[in-house]
Amino acid sequence: MKILNQIENFFGTLSKRLTKHPIVPFLIFGFVIASIGFLPHTGFIRWGTMGIYAYIVIFTVVAMGLNLLLGFSGLISLGTAGFVGAGALGLGVFMNMGIPFEIAALLVLIIAGSIGALIGLFSLKVEGIYLAIATLFVGEILRQIYTQVEIFGGQAIRIGTVRFLGFINLSMINQTQRSFLFLIITILMVLMMIIMHNIVKSKTGRALMAISRSQHAAQAMGISLLKYRLTAFILATLFATFGGIMYGLYFQNVPTTAWTLDLSLFVIAMVVVGGLKSIYGTFLGVFIIHGVPNLWLKNVFGDISYIFSGILIILVIIFYPYGFIYIWYDLKKIYFKYKARWSKKKVTDHE
Amino acid sequence: MTDFLRLLFNSLETGSVYALAALGIVLIFRTSRTTNFAQGLIGTFNAYIAAFLMLRFGFGIWTVALAALVTAFITGIVIDTLIIRPAAKVSPISKQIITLGIIMVLIGILPWFFGVDSMTLPRFIPTEYSLTIFGANLRYNTIFVIVLSTLLMGAMFWFIQFTKWGLATRVTASDETTSKLMGVPTKTVTMVSWATAAMLGTLAALFVAPRVSVYANMLLTVQISAFFAGTLGGFSTFFGPVVGAFIISFARNFTQFYISDIWGNVLVYTSILVFLYFKPYGIFGKKPTKKV
Numbered sequence: 001m002k003i004l005n006q007i008e009n010f011f012g013t014l015s016k017r018l019t020k021h022p023i024v025p026f027l028i029f030g031f032v033i034a035s036i037g038f039l040p041h042t043g044f045i046r047w048g049t050m051g052i053y054a055y056i057v058i059f060t061v062v063a064m065g066l067n068l069l070l071g072f073s074g075l076i077s078l079g080t081a082g083f084v085g086a087g088a089l090g091l092g093v094f095m096n097m098g099i100p101f102e103i104a105a106l107l108v109l110i111i112a113g114s115i116g117a118l119i120g121l122f123s124l125k126v127e128g129i130y131l132a133i134a135t136l137f138v139g140e141i142l143r144q145i146y147t148q149v150e151i152f153g154g155q156a157i158r159i160g161t162v163r164f165l166g167f168i169n170l171s172m173i174n175q176t177q178r179s180f181l182f183l184i185i186t187i188l189m190v191l192m193m194i195i196m197h198n199i200v201k202s203k204t205g206r207a208l209m210a211i212s213r214s215q216h217a218a219q220a221m222g223i224s225l226l227k228y229r230l231t232a233f234i235l236a237t238l239f240a241t242f243g244g245i246m247y248g249l250y251f252q253n254v255p256t257t258a259w260t261l262d263l264s265l266f267v268i269a270m271v272v273v274g275g276l277k278s279i280y281g282t283f284l285g286v287f288i289i290h291g292v293p294n295l296w297l298k299n300v301f302g303d304i305s306y307i308f309s310g311i312l313i314i315l316v317i318i319f320y321p322y323g324f325i326y327i328w329y330d331l332k333k334i335y336f337k338y339k340a341r342w343s344k345k346k347v348t349d350h351e
Numbered sequence: 352m353t354d355f356l357r358l359l360f361n362s363l364e365t366g367s368v369y370a371l372a373a374l375g376i377v378l379i380f381r382t383s384r385t386t387n388f389a390q391g392l393i394g395t396f397n398a399y400i401a402a403f404l405m406l407r408f409g410f411g412i413w414t415v416a417l418a419a420l421v422t423a424f425i426t427g428i429v430i431d432t433l434i435i436r437p438a439a440k441v442s443p444i445s446k447q448i449i450t451l452g453i454i455m456v457l458i459g460i461l462p463w464f465f466g467v468d469s470m471t472l473p474r475f476i477p478t479e480y481s482l483t484i485f486g487a488n489l490r491y492n493t494i495f496v497i498v499l500s501t502l503l504m505g506a507m508f509w510f511i512q513f514t515k516w517g518l519a520t521r522v523t524a525s526d527e528t529t530s531k532l533m534g535v536p537t538k539t540v541t542m543v544s545w546a547t548a549a550m551l552g553t554l555a556a557l558f559v560a561p562r563v564s565v566y567a568n569m570l571l572t573v574q575i576s577a578f579f580a581g582t583l584g585g586f587s588t589f590f591g592p593v594v595g596a597f598i599i600s601f602a603r604n605f606t607q608f609y610i611s612d613i614w615g616n617v618l619v620y621t622s623i624l625v626f627l628y629f630k631p632y633g634i635f636g637k638k639p640t641k642k643v
Contacts (some may be wrong), residue, residue: 076444122624126631128443129386133582134627137620140575148613261575265388265451272448306459313452314434321441 022201023194029280030190033057037182040175047175050182051251052294056286057185058246061192063270063282065239068196070268071276072205073232074212075123079135080267082142083237085259086112087244089146092157092254101162105245109238116237120230139264146256159252172252185246192242193279199235200277208232240267266290273316275323284325288312356487358604364493364558366600367500371555372570372577373584373592374504375548380586381524382544383435385446389453391574393430394552395567396457397423401557402470402565412473416557420550427549431542461567472560496558503554504593507547511589520544576600583623585636594634599623 036053039045062084069075087108094104119138123131146152161171164184170177199205207228210218219225248254266289274285292312297305316324372390379387401419404410410418430453438449474492481490511517522530523540531537556570563569576599577592584595599619607615632638 070444122628125628129380129586130582130627130631130633130636132386133578134624136575136578137624141617141620144613144617261388261571262454265448265454268444269448269451272445304459304463306455307463308459310452310455310457310459313455314438314449317441317445317449317452318438321438321445 022197026190026193026197026279029193029283030186033189034183034186037179037186041179047178049295050178052291054182054185054250055294056283056291057182057189058243058250059267059270059286059290060283061189061246062240062243063267063274063286064192064196064279065236065243066267067271067276067278067282068199068208068239069232069236070271071278072200072208072212073229075229075232076128076132076268077119077135077233077236078132078261078264078268079119079137079139079142080236080240081259081261081263082139083112083116083240084244084247084263084267085146085254085256086115086142087241087246088248088251088254089152089157089244089256090241091245091248092153092159093151095159095162095248096157101164101249108245109241112241113234113238116234117230119237120233123229123233124226136261136264139259139261143259146259152256154256156253156255159248159254162249162252170249172250181250185250188242188246192239196239196279200279204228204231269313273313273324275325278323278325281323281325285323288316288324353486354608356485356489358608360487360489360493362597362601362604363497365604366597367497368555368558368573369576369580369596369600370504370593371500371551371558372573373580373596374507374589375551375555376574376577377581377586377589377592378520378544378548378551380581381589382520382527382541383431383446384443384527385435385450386443386578387450387548388447388574389430389450389457390548390552390577391556391570392454392457392567393423393426393549394554394556395565395570396461397426397549397553398472398556398560398565398569399461399465399470402472402560403465405472406470412475415472416475419553419557423549423553424546427546428542430549431545435541435545436538458567469564469566471564472557474561492561500554500558503551508590516540516543576603579620579623581633582627583633585633587632587636591633591635 033053036045037050040047040050062080066077066080069077090108090111091101091104094107095101099107115138119135122134126134147154161169164170168180170181170184172178172181207218207223208231210221210223211225211228215225270285270289271282272285273288274283275281289309293305293309297308301308320326372394376387376390379385379390397419400422401415404415404418405412434449434453435446438446441449474490476490476492476495478490478492480492481488483489509517511520519530519535519537519540522533522535523537527537552570555573559569559573577596580595580599581592582595583598584591584593586592602619602622603615606618610618627633630636
């Protein structure tokens with residue numbers, strides 16, 4: 001009897017702990033997204049639609065990196081697309097050399113991370129629009145290199161079948177394997193979300209937040225600008241490059257011309273529209289910027305869908321300047337308002 | 352000598368175009384506190400209008416250019432009143448994304464209004480009128496572009512420096528809240544800045560159009576170069592970006608010709624980056640003073 005009670009007590013606290021544990025929502029979220037990967041088999045959605053979701057998953061990771069930079073440290077980067085390209089194209093180049101996937105990914109991350117550190121050094125000197133355009137310089141240099149160096153294969157680089165973990169062959173062409181690829185990138189996204197959550201809640205995250213509020217006050221409190229700005233830039237480039245690697249892994253055919261200023265602006269738009277400083281907001285932003293136009297608007301409006309996506313961006317920013325995720329609070333407010341009204345009515349009815 | 356002169360004329364022409372675009376960007380940056388990524392596309396949109404009018408009604412280049420400038424003025428005012436003004440309280444980064452929204456709206460409108468075929472615009476002065484200096488061919492049109500841009504920029508500097516409205520622009524640029532309190536009509540100033548910037552962008556588009564055809568991304572290089580020019584010269588003055596524009600145009604043309612066709616751009620960008628590391632606010636820029 002006593003033992004049973006103890007077990008119950010133990011599981012009670014465990015289940016309580018589980019529901020309170022911060023990573024559980026991420027896992028549930030990942031599970032929901034991952035289930036999309038199996039819908040095409042049942043015929044609910046088309047295979048192409050899954051590609052759009054894959055793109056959303058990949059760019060959630062990229063945008064989270066930028067969110068770390070833009071939301072938490074207030075620095076802006078216009079070179080994001082260049083680093084996503086670095087991830088995807090670098091992976092392609094190394095894998096075509098015959099290097100296994102995991103080592104190739106690691107090499108790409110190291111190279112891109114060191115470029116990110118260089119830009120971080122730059123950010124100590126320059127601010128605001130000057131920093132933005134300095135990163136634009138880097139983006140443009142990278143773009144020139146991608147399109148003009150022969151190693152990147154001119155128009156596009158083909159990665160082909162990826163040997164994942166050394167024994168699982170995954171190809172984009174095979175439908176089952178494609179679902180599996182989708183599952184892998186979803187797992188990676190959840191992993192990055194958890195990492196992001198931990199960074200944000202750690203000392204680093206608090207320091208970055210302090211710097212974004214007031215640089216001088218933060219400095220006076222003993223926060224090293226050099227250290228944390230470098231960290232922010234390296235993390236942002238690593239996230240972007242990681243997104244690029246996911247792109248290479250899933251799509252397995254990487255164009256060299258896609259990594260332009262426009263893409264960088266779209267990534268910023270994802271962060272700003274979705275919600276600064278919010279992980280789910282980032283996903284929401286990517287969904288609004290890439291998902292809504294490609295999933296619905298294009299079918300309804302055809303060629304002029306661009307107009308509506310543009311209007312959507314403008315409206316969201318005017319009405320929700322801190323991100324669309326804050327609509328949640330408005331909805332809550334409305335819900336409670338009506339709930340109060342409804343319960344009051346009930347009381348009066350009763351009388 | 353021939354090559355050198357040819358490059359010189361060419362650089363002066365592209366430099367003027369970059370300078371016009373850069374001036375528009377700086378004007379908006381100073382008065383609206385935002386980086387206008389749509390600058391190029393607003394110009395392109397009005398160049399489309401010019402090309403469309405020419406194709407449909409057979410007007411001459413001068414007439415359609417004038418019409419395009421008028422529509423540019425209207426475009427600027429419409430964008431400011433409908434989009435920028437309601438978003439006045441939005442943070443600068445969000446404002447930049449609003450200009451991205453403007454880009455998308457305009458890109459959506461282009462094929463809807465004007466069809467998907469690319470169009471052409473002729474030069475202001477036909478190509479056959481040209482003179483030869485030391486074997487280098489100098490078109491009268493090139494001279495026209497350089498002279499007109501220089502005159503325009505000169506007039507703008509005079510306007511900003513010596514007139515009452517110019518003073519209003521400068522004070523709005525330096526501190527909008529205080530100038531509003533002092534009775535400066537900042538709303539009108541911002542509106543006129545957007546209109547002027549749109550006109551400058553359109554002029555740049557009209558000058559570029561004969562060399563490429565009229566298509567949605569025709570001003571992409573010009574716009575990016577204009578951003579670079581602004582950074583190189585410094586956003587805190589109005590003439591800095593103009594100087595920067597000419598430096599970038601010269602450096603690019605000469606390195607591409609004398610050093611490497613492919614690596615010229617990379618070389619120029621890298622050296623500017625290195626320069627910016629030592630002088631972060633551009634050649635003429637000053638570090639903005641901040642109260643703690």
